[in-house]
Amino acid sequence: MTKTFRMDEAQPRLLDETGQGIVGAPLDRPEGPKKVSGRAHYAADGLPEGAAHGVLVRATISRGRITGIDESSVSGLGGVIGVFHGPEFLRNPAQGMAGEAPVQPGDEVHYHGQPIALVVAESFEAARDAAQRLVVSYEAEEGVETDPASASALEQDDPETAGDFDAAFAASEVTLDRSYATAPQVAAAMEPHAAVAEWEGDSLTLRGALQMLRFNKDELADSLGIPAEKVRILAPYVGGGFGSKLGIGPEAVAAALAARALGRPVRVVMTRQTVFDAVLRRSETSQRLRLGADRDGRLRALSHDDRVSNIEGEGFAEPVSQASQFLYGADGLSFAQTLARVSRTPAGSVRAPGEAVGMLALEQAMDELAEALEMCPVELRLKNLPEKNPMTGQPFSATRLADCLREGADRFGWADRKPMGSRREGEWFVGMGMASAARSNMLVKSAARVRLGADGAVVETDMTDIGTGTYAILGQIAAEMLGLRVEQVEVRLGDTSFPGASGSGGSFGANSAGSATFLAAKAIRETLAGRMGCSLSELTLQDGIARGGNREMPLSELVEEELVEEASVEAGDTSESHFSSGFGAHFAEVAVHAYTGEVRVRRMLGVMAMGRILNEKTARSQALGGMIWGLGAALTEEMAHDPRTGHVVTRDLANYHVPAHADVPGDMTVVFLEERDDMANPIQTKGIGELGISGAGAAILNAVRNACGARVYDMPATPDRVIAAMEAAGS
Structure with a gap:
């Protein structure tokens, strides 16, 4: 029992x-x-005897419907076993938290690259060849909107507020009104999405690359129209997920359907390009920050509005202002979101949904306000830490953010930070930056x-x-x-x-x-x-x-x-009764090349209070991984789409630039402050995997500003954008 x-x-x-x-x-x-x-053994390792190989066929239009699939176009190819298609195969990945119903579009195509069928053959090579040759006819829609910036299909939420923002902003002695943009990102886990399906009678065993098996079992059973007790999923080792494997995906559904029809095991493995084309992206964002403060630095008003995108019918929207709603206190707060409906790869949860991009903007805006106030950025943050969640009134169950800020400043040598643009080593400007970190705990x-x-x-x-x-x-x-x-x-x-x-x-x-x-x-x-x-x-x-x-x-x-x-x-x-969150502070030192705009991160420090640490080594690895992802969001990661078709241009790790060894400083330090959260759970822990990314990129971008005067509002801060910002600042 x-x-x-x-x-x-x-x-x-x-x-x-x-x-x-x-x-x-x-x-x-x-x-x-x-x-x-x-x-x-990962999902695709160790094939069962007699296993066949499946390759997903993907749509070549941006929006419309399928009018026909000509199976005879590949039936004569050697090794081809069959082509499988129909409404069950037109399934987009589950969005957000696993368990939400994904879109089941019938014969509809919602984005370029959407999986629409499966070709199964005796070998992977034969299946791949046939998938490329398969003739599919479409009825394409005219005037498909693929660019979120110009989309007309918009859904606007009512603002979430506390106090009177407009009155507080009008009464503020110093105000800031800035817009920021972040590029789409992708969760490119080391192990591509894969599934091996094998039936025994009316029961299915699926080896999958999945993150949440309790939910995935029900999702897969629903897709197949069978009781959940007839499904067993095995995933003893998963090579990364970052949110992209939360829900059941098309590779698992397709493998199971084909295996049932053929009476033999079927393996489906996505290529890296298919992962980029057909698996969840993090939405691009357009963000507007409005801050108002008294001359002494006390925040009076804080507003964080954003615009994100997703395909039609999906309920997920990147929670951009999630941390902004509780990190700092103010008399008036306001948060509003606009969701654009576009024909692009579905948007969903990617590591630290909300904070990873929202804090890039919030924490830069806080630095800009500190600059306008001629105040130390650390002191501005310390002055505005609330005792309770400003939006809900809940007391924090445990918070040591003030200690993280002070400890980090002391350990990093913040007192030695030079005025903007005044530290130069040959052709390199050198500067320091910092940011708070926050990630709600569940x-x-x-x-x-x-x-x-x-x-x-x-x-x-x-x-x-x-x-x-x-x-x-x-x-x-x-x-x-x-x-x-x-x-x-x-x-x-x-x-x-x-x-x-x-x-x-x-x-x-x-x-x-x-x-x-x-x-x-x-x-x-x-x-x-x-x-x-x-x-x-x-x-x-x-x-x-x-x-x-x-x-x-x-x-x-x-x-x-x-x-x-x-x-x-x-x-x-x-x-x-209480609000639980992890908190921390990031510090970074960067060098910016005066003529090329290249940014080199020299050292980073993260000081974090994350409840009880269960394993100091694995916890540190998680925090460091998050900080490196923050570096990528700030400087390199940009998923590019063709605005005419919506298809992904940066479709692999040769074109989508994640930080490599040469980009990551050797001096990366993580410090955990002793903390217990008695209200969080029986073991007094807090989540670790996403706090490390939250705010890390902003610390780097604030350091770029201190180094050379450049403030990049359209992220990532690639060399061309840094050069343009330096020219605008007169550096």
């Missing part, structure tokens, strides 16, 4: 009392040797099962590890709670036959799956305490020894038969 726990009150800090010393330690990933030696329903035997323990949950360290942290939690060495704990993940977890997304995976594992292990501790004749609070489990009730005995002797407990955790009253 599953024991369900609701987060209704502040939780005791049991992990601070267990004394095993495993939680928080910078331990290696237990699956690391398998990954570096190629023995970790607890999502999640379950786990823990088994304790005489020789060790096993953790079972369908939680995924997308490279973030789930195998490590769940093993550490179980070992800490049960007094075992971490080597004595086996963690089994990525199988929907296990209890359903939150999945990996939104930085809630460790909070949620970790709490479920903790609660299941705690239930086992309660049983052991009963056997020791002591209360739970009196029980100590350390190094394989149980102590309590004036007794001491080996744990292996106390466990006569395997003890099994399953626990589930979900959000409760504390999510309404």
